Amino acid sequence: MSFTTDATLFTFEGKLIKLTHDSTETKTKMNVNVYLPKQYETSSEKTIPVLLYLSGLTCTPNNASEKAFWQPFADQYGFAVVFPDTSPRGAAIEGEDESWDFGSGAGFYVDATVEKWAKNYRMYSYVHGELQEKLQIEFPKLDFSTISITGHSMGGYGALSGFFKNPNKYKSVSAFAPICNPIECQWGQKNFGGYLGEDKSAWAAYDPTELISKYEGSEIPEILIHTGTADPFYHRDAQLLPENLVAASKGTKFEGKVSSNLVEGYDHSYYFISSFVGQHAAYHAKYLGLSK
């Protein structure tokens, strides 16, 4: 058995499965939650599309499972939702638990090259590769060839970055308060510096604002982003910089296709995320070929 089932929770009209498995990428035990919509039980093999949701700093798979409210929309449209963890945990690396925004809970969806982290902190290859391959085997009714991607904050960056780096893999990409230009903000500099070292060309290979002009895919979906004007990481700390991504889209295949919405008064929390999950679900459902 590749996965161990820790819990099967009945929620809305489907089931949330809490799993653990030994990852070959991170060399640790990893947690992941999968929401199987009501359509799963009676479906045939490889018929249920997948939405990959990447969480933000400090989160486990449980935060979004309990507070983002994807379940009723997954049931409405008929897609599964995969909630990976945000980093390896318990890798026994000195200092990995010292900072809330680096190390445990903050894998930043890169493959680390700095020696200290390189063995375990391989979240890029884990979420876009190993995890999907193993879940396809575990849940044969899911169709990982019909997949879209979304995420929040660090996970919103991870979704955008992963979309641009994997041409034509993801049918659509959306993000809630994403870190759009990590090279230019403190979170990005701390994490890219820590995991990738001082060579900034390595950083650019993960930065959505750098990657958007280099995208080699033929499928060009609209990109849906919501950011709250009362989000302190937006208005106070300039960690998110959605304007930079929009500006960088000019002259690229995505010119006019980045739908970056500043929403008045919303903050950075799940109160914000859950408010717009319905819109993001409808957006992804369209690209996943699902009707109401």
Next chain:
Amino acid sequence: MSFTTDATLFTFEGKLIKLTHDSTETKTKMNVNVYLPKQYETSSEKTIPVLLYLSGLTCTPNNASEKAFWQPFADQYGFAVVFPDTSPRGAAIEGEDESWDFGSGAGFYVDATVEKWAKNYRMYSYVHGELQEKLQIEFPKLDFSTISITGHSMGGYGALSGFFKNPNKYKSVSAFAPICNPIECQWGQKNFGGYLGEDKSAWAAYDPTELISKYEGSEIPEILIHTGTADPFYHRDAQLLPENLVAASKGTKFEGKVSSNLVEGYDHSYYFISSFVGQHAAYHAKYLGLSK
């Protein structure tokens, strides 16, 4: 100012207001959250009906605010939701923080008579009286004369108990995994014994299964209850006993009107609650005179 606003959170199409105030009933500072639906801003005085949601053991006002997902339904129908705390906190009573199911976080919605607790643990008078009166003044557009009540677990018991003890006050009552017959279960015996003493006639005055035959109101709504079959407090510990309430309804005004639904596979968590909030919202909206 009766209330201090700690936070105003934009969520869904309304606002969640986090408040504190000095309670005359509990003689402590109390926390309460209020969700104002999208209709609030443009409404006239005393036009927005209210749903009172009583939480379960250990919860603060924040748990249900973040995880029960009343907000989209409150917006759909146009009612406000009030989330009180589950006990006084910081009353400086010896032992109040020692047990997870007695004292802090476990006020059991009674007015304590045992001397040690009697000064502060007056959650019955607080939630059904003082809190509503003060919120009516603070939010004049809310209409506390058009109010329904619901809750979870200890709060489901509190909703049923409060409904039966206040004839014609609440338009409707529903509950998620309520403790229906506290006299007959360990949670009820511990809390009633602790707050009300050994005289069991005092216990009966709060027990829904005892009260249902004594209800003096003329308005007899259906009573909506959901309980999960995988809820360990139901199937393992016999803390909930919904069958006793249904049996006690025979020969009363509520005969045939207790809709007690055992739902296969659901547990006691917010994953369960949020799955059925939509049904409960539609039920209460009907009695609150709200259409879609």
